[in-house]
Amino acid sequence: MTNAAASPRPFASSGQGMKLEPQPQKPAGILPPGTKAPDFTLHVTPDQTLSLSELRGRPVVLAFYPADWSPVCGDQMALYNEVLPEFQKLNAEIVGISVDGAWCHRAFAEERHLHFPLLADFEPKGAVSRKYGAYRESNGFSERALFVIDKEGVIAWSYNSPVAVNPGADGILQALENLPK
């Protein structure tokens, strides 16, 4: 919540302090629309897991992101937290995914008052991110990649944001609204 004099734009640069862009990465490509979303099971708390298949029957938003604890007072996850009522109106479930461990996610979610699950793509590290084409080998963390999965479990929309740019929620909301009822 500090960095008062921060410039460049604090939200657009969440993750300062890490080397976010050491080298431009060849876009290997995230999974495109029409692909069946690979199932996975990840820790959502230190003693609970969540599988994508458990969420079948309603739209799911997967938000891969580089890391917890970006040093700004609002970031991608904070924004989704605020937009949660709008996702809920569209009957969608949103989950965040990064390579941080479940204990780290817990502390982060508590500190930022996040009201949606954060999944730990921690062991083997980045395995799920890789399945979605959303892992940055050169950095060792996930891309800032978004997927909207329809109620049948098929990817309806995906978007890979430059890793230093918070993609916002407009694309997700649009994609959710475009889903067949």
Next chain:
Amino acid sequence: MPKLKVPVSAADHIQGPESAAVTLVEYGDYECPHCGHAYAIVKRIQKHFGKRLRFVFRNFPLAQIHPNAEAAAETAEFAGAHGKFWEMHDLLFENQGELGGPLFLELSEKLGLAAEPLEQALKDRTYRERVRADFSGGVRSGVNGTPTFFIGAQRHDAAFEYEDLVAAIEDAIAPSALSA
């Protein structure tokens, strides 16, 4: 590139003439320190451009991390309903460290507005919908945090220090002259 989806209208809080060459729209949160930082910059920007610039402020309270942000926004809207939006907007940013019920009432009295109606409005959440409408429109336009600026319809993704904003606004006013 995300664009402003909700055009500036009479429902907005606007400074500067309709004939201005360019409109700067800020989505902000009274409790956000970056917005506090931007407040002084925007003042300088307005001075620099004078009548060439129109400025619009819209609410984007990040309520989960800023517990006073919504009430502050509603206080400004209350003042706005009594013709004192900008005075309250300025006072809230100038007293950002003290946000909370007592300050809202004190500022309201300072502007010659009675404290009781404000207390009631905050209790009844009279201006909540107005604030939420700003927020929703912002999300649809790609606001991804605070402050988010739009110059014309274009989201400004670069830094928002004085020089950066001046350059971006100049560019919007006379793109050909600068890119030539």
